Structure formats: C-alpha cells, structure tokens
Amino acid sequence: MKTKNLILFALISSFFLIFIVSIWKILATLQGLNIQNFNLQIIFIFGVLISFANLRIGNKIKDFYKSILFSLIFVICDGYLIQKLPLWYNIGVFLILYFFVNKINKYSFVNLREQHSTQVIFFDFLTLFGILFFSFVILFPFYMMLITSFKTQIALLVNPLDFSINFGQDLKGLFKSYFVIFESYNFGRYILTSTIVSVGTVIITLIFAIPAAYAIARLNFFGKTFMSTSILIIYMFPAIVLVIPLYTIFSQLGLRNSIEGLLIVYTATTLPVAIYMLQGYFKSIPKELEEAAILDKLSWFGIITKIIIPLSIPAISSVALYVFMIAWNEFLFSLMFLDNPNSFTLSRAIQYLSGDAETPRQYLMAGSVIVTLPVLFIFVYFEKYLVSGLTAGSVKG
Amino acid sequence: MKDTLANTEKKTAYILTLPAVALVFAIILFPIFANVWISFKEVELKDIRIPEPRAKKIVKSISEDTSKIKILYKLRNSSLIQEIRDVSFQDKFPKNFEIEKLDPRCEFKKYTLKCKFGNWPAKYRENFQVKFETNDGSKIDKKALKSIKPTLNGTSDNILLNTNFTLKNFKKVLFDNEFVDLLLTTFYYTFFGTVGSIIFGILTAQMVNQKFYGRTFMRSVLLFPYVAPVVALAYTWELLLDPNSGTLNSLLINYQIIETPINLLGQKYININILGFDFKLRLALTTVIMFEIWRYFPLAFLFILARLQAIPKELYEAADVDGASPFQKFFNITLPQITAVISILFMIRFIWNFNKFEDVFLLTGGASGTRTLPINVYQQGFAISDIGMGSAVSIVIVALLLIFMFLYFKLLGKRVDEN
Numbered sequence: 001m002k003t004k005n006l007i008l009f010a011l012i013s014s015f016f017l018i019f020i021v022s023i024w025k026i027l028a029t030l031q032g033l034n035i036q037n038f039n040l041q042i043i044f045i046f047g048v049l050i051s052f053a054n055l056r057i058g059n060k061i062k063d064f065y066k067s068i069l070f071s072l073i074f075v076i077c078d079g080y081l082i083q084k085l086p087l088w089y090n091i092g093v094f095l096i097l098y099f100f101v102n103k104i105n106k107y108s109f110v111n112l113r114e115q116h117s118t119q120v121i122f123f124d125f126l127t128l129f130g131i132l133f134f135s136f137v138i139l140f141p142f143y144m145m146l147i148t149s150f151k152t153q154i155a156l157l158v159n160p161l162d163f164s165i166n167f168g169q170d171l172k173g174l175f176k177s178y179f180v181i182f183e184s185y186n187f188g189r190y191i192l193t194s195t196i197v198s199v200g201t202v203i204i205t206l207i208f209a210i211p212a213a214y215a216i217a218r219l220n221f222f223g224k225t226f227m228s229t230s231i232l233i234i235y236m237f238p239a240i241v242l243v244i245p246l247y248t249i250f251s252q253l254g255l256r257n258s259i260e261g262l263l264i265v266y267t268a269t270t271l272p273v274a275i276y277m278l279q280g281y282f283k284s285i286p287k288e289l290e291e292a293a294i295l296d297k298l299s300w301f302g303i304i305t306k307i308i309i310p311l312s313i314p315a316i317s318s319v320a321l322y323v324f325m326i327a328w329n330e331f332l333f334s335l336m337f338l339d340n341p342n343s344f345t346l347s348r349a350i351q352y353l354s355g356d357a358e359t360p361r362q363y364l365m366a367g368s369v370i371v372t373l374p375v376l377f378i379f380v381y382f383e384k385y386l387v388s389g390l391t392a393g394s395v396k397g
Numbered sequence: 398m399k400d401t402l403a404n405t406e407k408k409t410a411y412i413l414t415l416p417a418v419a420l421v422f423a424i425i426l427f428p429i430f431a432n433v434w435i436s437f438k439e440v441e442l443k444d445i446r447i448p449e450p451r452a453k454k455i456v457k458s459i460s461e462d463t464s465k466i467k468i469l470y471k472l473r474n475s476s477l478i479q480e481i482r483d484v485s486f487q488d489k490f491p492k493n494f495e496i497e498k499l500d501p502r503c504e505f506k507k508y509t510l511k512c513k514f515g516n517w518p519a520k521y522r523e524n525f526q527v528k529f530e531t532n533d534g535s536k537i538d539k540k541a542l543k544s545i546k547p548t549l550n551g552t553s554d555n556i557l558l559n560t561n562f563t564l565k566n567f568k569k570v571l572f573d574n575e576f577v578d579l580l581l582t583t584f585y586y587t588f589f590g591t592v593g594s595i596i597f598g599i600l601t602a603q604m605v606n607q608k609f610y611g612r613t614f615m616r617s618v619l620l621f622p623y624v625a626p627v628v629a630l631a632y633t634w635e636l637l638l639d640p641n642s643g644t645l646n647s648l649l650i651n652y653q654i655i656e657t658p659i660n661l662l663g664q665k666y667i668n669i670n671i672l673g674f675d676f677k678l679r680l681a682l683t684t685v686i687m688f689e690i691w692r693y694f695p696l697a698f699l700f701i702l703a704r705l706q707a708i709p710k711e712l713y714e715a716a717d718v719d720g721a722s723p724f725q726k727f728f729n730i731t732l733p734q735i736t737a738v739i740s741i742l743f744m745i746r747f748i749w750n751f752n753k754f755e756d757v758f759l760l761t762g763g764a765s766g767t768r769t770l771p772i773n774v775y776q777q778g779f780a781i782s783d784i785g786m787g788s789a790v791s792i793v794i795v796a797l798l799l800i801f802m803f804l805y806f807k808l809l810g811k812r813v814d815e816n
Contacts, residue, residue: 029651030644037652116722123723130604131615137691138621144644145633160642161651208420211413220403221410227418234425236745238752238798240771241791244778245431246424248445248557268424271417300409329626331755336779347628351759354632361636368629379624383617386624387699 005112006055009121013104014047016125020096023136028089030163035085042082046074050097054104055112063105071097103128142372149177149366156362177366185363186341187370190349194328194371197259197345201266201327202320205274208267209319213278214304218290228279235272243336250337257340265333270323277322281315282308318385325375346371429795435788437562442782444556448476450484450517450549452525456539459528463536466529470547472514474521481521481551486512488547493535497528517551566789575768583769585679586686586757587750593690595742598697603731605698606705616702623695631759634688638662665766681765685757689750697742704738705731744805748798770794 022038029035050070057066071094079090111117147163148156155162165174172179181187215221216228246265247256255261285308293303309316334348344352350367353359379386453471470488474481486503488510496505503512510527531537570576605616622630637644638661646658659667659680667680708731716726754771757763763772770790778787 026648029648035651115720119723127604127607127609130600131609134601134604135615135618138618141630141633141637142621142625144637145629148636157642160644160647208417212417215410215413219406219410219413221407224410227414234421236748237425237429238748238771238794240752240754240774241432241795242425242428243774244784244787244791245428245435247778248435248440248784249428249431251445252447252555252557264420265424268420271421275417300413325624329624331626331628331759335758347626350628350632364632365636368626368632371626372629375624375626376621379620380617383613383620387616387620 005118008118010048010051012121012125013051014044017047017100018043024092032162032164058108067098067101070101145365145368148362149369151362153360177362181363181366190344190346194346197262198324198327200263202323204267205270205323209274209278213275213282217279217282231272231276239332247336256337257343261337266327270326274319277319281312285311321382321386432788432791436566436792438785439563440556440784448479448481448553450481450551451475452547452549456543464531464534466537468527470525472523472525474517476519478519479553481517481553484514484517484551486549489545493531493533494529495532566785570789586769589686590689590750591746594694595697597694598701601698602701602705619698620695622692627755662761663765679766681761681767685760685767700738700742701735704735708734
C-alpha cells in the first residue's frame, strides 16, 4: 500500500511538472528561442527524483532552502548542461520549479499512509493542472490575436513562431495595422454603427421590457402563465429559422441595409431574455411599497418610474449590459441584412474584410481586437452583475 | 367594486405587455409561420424584389432657342421576370409651359403631364419623349426642371402572396442523397459539442469551486470565450490552425511531432491508427466541434458552479466523517446534486448547438464535411438563392426541434420535476 502510494505520488507530480515546464517551453519558443524538443524523459526523471528526495529529506531542512536547492539543481542540469539556453528562460524554469517544490512540500510519508491519499493527491494536482491548462487554452487565442495585430505581414510569413513584439519602433509603426484599418477600411464608421445599434437596442429593449416584466411579475391577468412560459420557449427558438422570412419581408419593405431594421430584429430577439431576467427581480421587491403607492393614487406609470425602476437599478443595468453584449456580438442578422458597406456593423465589416483573400491577417486581427476589447472590458468591469444576471432564476433545482 | 379593480388591473396588464408581445409576435412568431408558407412555394431570391416602373428624366435643349426644350424619359420595368400592370405616370411643369405634341396615351392639364402606359411586360423599355416651349418666350431653367422627379405607379403580382403551392421543395430536401449525411453531420456536431461542453463545464466548475489564489480572476477568464464576439474568435482560430503559417502547425513541426502540416479545417477525413485498428476521423468536423466546446463550455461552467455553491457544506462534512474518498464524494454527493442542472443544460445546449450557424459558417463555410442543417438553410437560400428550399430546410429544423423537445420532456421531464 505504501509503495503504491509513493509511486503514484511520484508519477502524478512528475506529469504535472512535465506539463508546466512544457507550457513554459512553448511560450519561450514563441519568443524566438530555438527549442526543438520537450526533453520529456529528462524532466520526468527529475520529477520523480525530486519527489522522492523531497519525501526523504522531509523536515530536516527548511522548506524555503529545500525549494531553492531543488530548483537550482534542476535549472543547472536542464538549462545549462543539457540545453544551453539564455538566462531569462532559466529564471522562468527556476520559478516554476520553486512553485512545484513548494506544492509537493506538504506531502510527507505520514500523509501518504493516510486513507485515500492517492485520490487526494490526484484531485490536488488535477485542480492545479486544470487551472493552468484552461488558462492557457483560453488565453492563448486572445494572446495570439493581440500579438498578430502588432506584427507586419513579412514577419508573420517568415517566422510564424515569433511572437515577440519589437517595442523599439515608434508608435506609428507598432500600431500600423490599427491606423490602416481606420484610414483605408473605414473602421471608425463601423464602430459608430455598432455603437448606435447596440445602445439603441438596449434602450428600446428596456422601454419594452420593463412594463411587460412588471405586468408579468405583479398583475393578474388572463394568459399570464402562458406568457411567462412561452417567453422561455421563444428564447429557445433559433434565429436561423427566422432569417429567410425576415429577409424577404425586410427586402420588400426596404428595411434591409438600414439601422432601423437591425434595431427591430435585435430588440425582438433580446426581449424574451430581458423580460425573463427582469420579472424575476421585480418579484423580489416587497409588495408593500407598491401598495402604499396605490393608496397615494399613483398610476402604473408612476409606480414603474418612481418605485420599480429606482429599486431595481442593479437588475436593469445587468440586463442592459447583457443586451448590449448580445447586440454588439450579433453576427447572423447583420450578415443577412447588410450588404452595403456603408451600413456595416463591426462584426459584419470584419467578415467582409476576410472575404478578400488579399487582406493581410494583421488587419483582420486588429479589427478583431477592436471588436473584442469593449466586450471584455465591460465583462471584466461589471462581472458581478453579469454573472448573477446570467444565472438569475435559471438554476432552480 | 372589487370586480372593477380586477378589471383595471387586467387592462393595465394588457397595455403594459402589448408592445413587447406585438413586437415578438411580428419578428419571431410570424416568420415561423411565414416559413411554412414560403416552403411550399417556388421562390427565388430575385423574385422577392417587387417590380417597379422606373423613369430616368433627361432634359435636352433644342437648337439655340432657349424657350424650347425636349425632355426624354427613359422608361423601364425594373423586373426581369414580372409584368407590371396599369402603369400610370405623372410629372409637373412650371406654369408657363405649353406642350408641343401630345402622345395619345397622355393628357396635359393644370401644368401636369399624366399618362397611362398600360401593361409593361418584364424587361420592358421605352424612350418616351415630349417637347415643350414657354408661352411667354422666357428662358427655361434646365436644372430646376430636372430636379422635379416624375412619379410612377403600377400594380404587380407578389409571388409571395399568390396561392401556387408545390411540394417540390420538401421532396428535394428529404429525398436528396445528401440529406442523411446532413442529418448525421448535424447530429454529431450537436451531440459531441453538447456533451463536450458539459464535461468541461463540470471539470472547471469543480475546479473553481475550490479555494485558491486568483479564483475570481479565473472565473472571469473562463467566461472569455463565451462573451467575446464570435467573428473575432473564429478568425483567430482560423489563423491559429492555418496549415501554411499557423501557429499550431508550426509548433508541432518545430517539436517534431508531425512532419507535414495538417489542414485541420480543410481536410474532411484523417486516418488514425489506434491499437492496430485503422479508422477515419472526420477531421474538419472534429475541429469545429472543438471550437464549439471551447466557446460554450463557459455557460455550462457558470450554471454548474452556481449549483455547486448551493450544495450544503454539511453533506461533505458528514461524508468526511464517514471516511469517504474524494471520488466517492464526487459521485455520491456532487453528481446527484447537479444532474438536474446538467439535464437542463443538455437541452438548452442541444437546441442551441443544433441551430448554430455562425461558428461553422465562419470557420469552414460548411466545406469539408461540416455542412450542418443551419448552414444548408443559408446555402440553399442565399448561395443557390432558392428561398423556397431554404425555408423548407428551416421547417425541417423546426420539426426536428419539436420532436426533440417532445422526447426530452417525455423521457427526462419527469425526473427533473422530481429533483
């Protein structure tokens, strides 16, 4: 039992070590280092050795010195004797090893003997592995998007692995792609259109949704339950099946290629979510306040503007942000309804750009950065509102 | 008294909900019915433009005499396929104008030229000419004359509104050789995308549910793919996976894992050998599914995390006292607590993935074996410009969705209620 636990512990920890060092190697390669292989066997052997040595030494040396000692040994062997790599790379490896040894320091012969210790170790490392893995997998494309937008066409073709940015050049050179897409590709106009469409959708949606949500949350009327259940079903309904009829109708009414057309469609498609989220919140407002207002002979308009709206600012702002993001990101309808470059939204403009095979990809990525940044900024800044809005009421049981 | 109060409440409720209901009805429910109508018709993209009578006005002077003028109207039917009936024409002129020779179809009264041109067949063109002179011999301002636009009216059939129906579209859709392949592709895409995103959602939710440094930041990062615009993400992936100069292929070649670049988005099949068994993997489809999972697991993550945080801590404490292992805790406490969320998520994601258009469209455009039903709607309706076919495919999608929803509620609905 004990040896089995010991071996499993060494295996799991070495695999984890291999994984973090490999990520670091990939990132270093992308900075122009010439690393041709991962040296998996060597790292694995080191991982196993360090795990065993760590257990054997135990508490005889202070953890801090122990970590530094192991890290130094690894760096000297791997970075200088075997691979001969520059200092900054080895500092990175040193930090990784320091982190790794610190992680395994908490295991000793004593807790390896405990019940379920292998599963505990497994879950521990799996969590760590997951955090690193998912951060890498998610952030890497965003990182690449940003870096590519700062590169030149030649640099991209010569060495696609070189992700280093030349900060030596002046700002005009560094942000060249951005200048070009604003000057030659009219991106200022697209940003304006996208902003008008998104903000307009938010305003109209709120004007329509707040009264409807209030009625569903508070008033008794025939068809209320039907309405509140059909909201969700409508929300599930796919946009792709609406496209052809809307296209034909909008063509005949002359609403294609117009901001009004987009506003109508976006409002209609976001209304169900907005009503659903708002009515959930309105239900949580104490009824007594409104009863007092009714005694004061306030009309429903007064109740909504003077009581409901001031009390539900957090919910309304989360709906507003959510609707803004949906409208800003929307692509399908803008693809179908807009074919005149003068009325393009940002998403449609980027797709149009990519349709031309000649368009350099750094321009495409610069456009992508421009369309992504506002959304990510809003999301990170207002994350609390948005997350609670996203799950509001939908997780009941 | 109470009755009237209830009545006003009802009335208020209807007033408050009417705008939203009307808009949703017009833009979401009406098109679904319109789809049924269009799907039984033979309509092409070019048919849906309403034919218009058009006139281009050209003002020319005759010789040196500035008091005389010739006006040429280039008349045409804007449609190449449809007739316009009872075309009427009207144009206004200054008060001192007199017409020289009147066309028999026209009359000139109150300084207005009115004509009845009768029926114009498709592609109809005519150069219609009138000559004027001023009765007081004053000079004619050509620009002012040109700025007055003639108005034309006519009636025409709207192909969409007539009652010629056909079953041709459905025959074509359902009995086409590709239909089974289309269905299978859509099903693979939907099913594996859904299952994958839920599995990753469980893993990440379990992970973030533990305490570690930078946990809130991690939670934001995990949601990035879900909130960022699909256009930006799809093109970034395309660049990342590009066979010629994409980062992924370059990395793999650099580390000598592969020898020649793999066209992950452009190759339909790849041969894989596992334990001596050769089998063909649908490569482009797999890549698109990966993108799908990558982009949508955050939603599953968020829902499951919210549920995990609501599980009472006492359950785990009791399990610890009983000496349960982490795996036992996961399978016996966590999993039963999240099955309800998972089954809801499964339905939501299944329906949404089934109808996902943008992701596949932007990554492959439906090429190399990634043509799903929604892509087919677009290709039939806009690439081949057969609106009727596109609608028929939409109807097939709606029908399949309804069947799926029915089955889902039949099989799983009861269990969800019990939870």
